[in-house]
Amino acid sequence: MPSLPEFELHRPETLDEAVGLLSPDDLPFMGGTELLLAMRQRLLRPRSLVDLKGIVELGTTNVSETEVSFGSAVTHRRLVADAAVGAALPILTQVLNNVGNRRVQTSGTPVGNLCFAEPKSDVIPLLIALGASVDLRGADGGRTAAVEDFVVGPYATTKLPDELVVSVRIPLVAGRSEVYLKLQTMERPTVGVAAVRWGGVDRVVVGASGIVPVVAEAPSGRIDPVAVAGQIEPLDDLTGSAQYKRMVTGVFVRRALAQLEDSE
Amino acid sequence: MSHPVKIDVTINGQRVERTLEPRTTLAEFLRNDLGMFGTKISCEMQVCGVCTVLIDGAPVSSCTTLAADADGREVRTIEGLAQSGELHPLQQAFIDEFALQCGYCTPGFIMMAVALLEENPAPTRDEVVHHLEGNICRCTGYRPIIDAVLKAAERGPN
Numbered sequence: 001m002p003s004l005p006e007f008e009l010h011r012p013e014t015l016d017e018a019v020g021l022l023s024p025d026d027l028p029f030m031g032g033t034e035l036l037l038a039m040r041q042r043l044l045r046p047r048s049l050v051d052l053k054g055i056v057e058l059g060t061t062n063v064s065e066t067e068v069s070f071g072s073a074v075t076h077r078r079l080v081a082d083a084a085v086g087a088a089l090p091i092l093t094q095v096l097n098n099v100g101n102r103r104v105q106t107s108g109t110p111v112g113n114l115c116f117a118e119p120k121s122d123v124i125p126l127l128i129a130l131g132a133s134v135d136l137r138g139a140d141g142g143r144t145a146a147v148e149d150f151v152v153g154p155y156a157t158t159k160l161p162d163e164l165v166v167s168v169r170i171p172l173v174a175g176r177s178e179v180y181l182k183l184q185t186m187e188r189p190t191v192g193v194a195a196v197r198w199g200g201v202d203r204v205v206v207g208a209s210g211i212v213p214v215v216a217e218a219p220s221g222r223i224d225p226v227a228v229a230g231q232i233e234p235l236d237d238l239t240g241s242a243q244y245k246r247m248v249t250g251v252f253v254r255r256a257l258a259q260l261e262d263s264e
Numbered sequence: 265m266s267h268p269v270k271i272d273v274t275i276n277g278q279r280v281e282r283t284l285e286p287r288t289t290l291a292e293f294l295r296n297d298l299g300m301f302g303t304k305i306s307c308e309m310q311v312c313g314v315c316t317v318l319i320d321g322a323p324v325s326s327c328t329t330l331a332a333d334a335d336g337r338e339v340r341t342i343e344g345l346a347q348s349g350e351l352h353p354l355q356q357a358f359i360d361e362f363a364l365q366c367g368y369c370t371p372g373f374i375m376m377a378v379a380l381l382e383e384n385p386a387p388t389r390d391e392v393v394h395h396l397e398g399n400i401c402r403c404t405g406y407r408p409i410i411d412a413v414l415k416a417a418e419r420g421p422n
Contacts, residue, residue: 008266009286036328101398106322187311
């Protein structure tokens with residue numbers, strides 16, 4: 001008995017062809033590390049999957065003086081193994097090398113993670129902290145959105161059903177201190193904290209412990225970890241009770257800020 | 265009924281061509297179509313690792329990978345490790361270190377370890393632990409498994 005519901009599989013070779021196939025019932029497909037799981041649970045019943053793996057331009061990574069960018073078909077593992085990415089943005093390598101497990105890293109993609117807006121994502125808080133943006137392509141043309149605005153809730157983004165995220169762009173900022181800390185005892189983090197310091201400003205983004213990422217920004221040394229922990233919207237689940245999550249969020253924000261202090 | 269997809273895949277060195285429903289997972293293809301039961305199925309959520317096989321040398325969860333995604337690529341499973349009746353060094357090391365009891369998780373652990381040692385022939389203990397984090401054993405315990413991988417690395421390739 002097949003474990004997945006029936007669907008058609010499209011394997012387009014161009015971006016235009018792929019975008020032309022998308023609809024609320026025809027979903028973009030890459031590694032399937034979230035989509036196929038949701039389909040097995042019958043949470044999603046798409047008519048077809050539009051496989052992006054054959055589209056060459058979605059599989060590229062670029063590192064310039066000013067930014068790191070990668071397409072939506074680039075897997076976690078490809079980025080971890082990319083020495084140029086590691087040299088330009090070691091925090092990205094560190095975080096992706098600890099996403100899910102090694103098999104998830106082989107098949108899954110940061111863009112897929114972002115488009116699912118998984119509340120326990122490591123990728124989303126990091127991208128928000130780094131000021132990343134996404135380039136989208138739809139039937140009516142393209143647009144760019146800051147990741148901070150793109151993710152609007154648990155499993156919710158501003159992406160329209162006929163739009164495709166083409167790439168992610170992360171600006172490189174000389175002299176910026178970057179930290180990511182997480183508490184994880186099982187397959188998903190209890191809390192993940194991304195923190196950056198640049199130009200006299202600290203920016204902290206908390207993921208996983210609340211249902212949506214929380215962003216706090218203040219002059220360096222002025223963020224109050226307990227106040228940030230007070231802003232999250234935690235739920236009781238297998239990664240901890242709401243009360244516990246609030247407590248460890250305060251602890252991990254404090255530790256992340258201390259690491260920023262030490263890195264100066 | 266959805267349109268079938270044609271796949272042309274090399275499995276443990278043997279070329280296999282089939283026409284399948286798109287929804288066929290790689291694990292279902294291996295077990296149900298080819299009768300290769302060495303690859304196990306358990307959590308079906310990419311968490312436990314018992315279904316691990318290698319595609320072009322990289323480990324994937326075959327329970328949640330479409331067989332169609334193996335099209336044109338090279339798949340390796342636990343059945344392909346022993347050569348001419350000689351166990352693979354990792355298989356021998358798992359026996360020598362008592363790294364299995366019920367054995368259900370063993371093919372997954374060994375395939376994960378094959379991927380590690382081919383990429384990094386002399387891993388540290390921490391590197392082995394990190395690499396195997398996504399595999400679950402519920403009876404033997406992890407220490408003998410990690411010892412077995414380190415032992416195989418020490419002995420070198422066959």
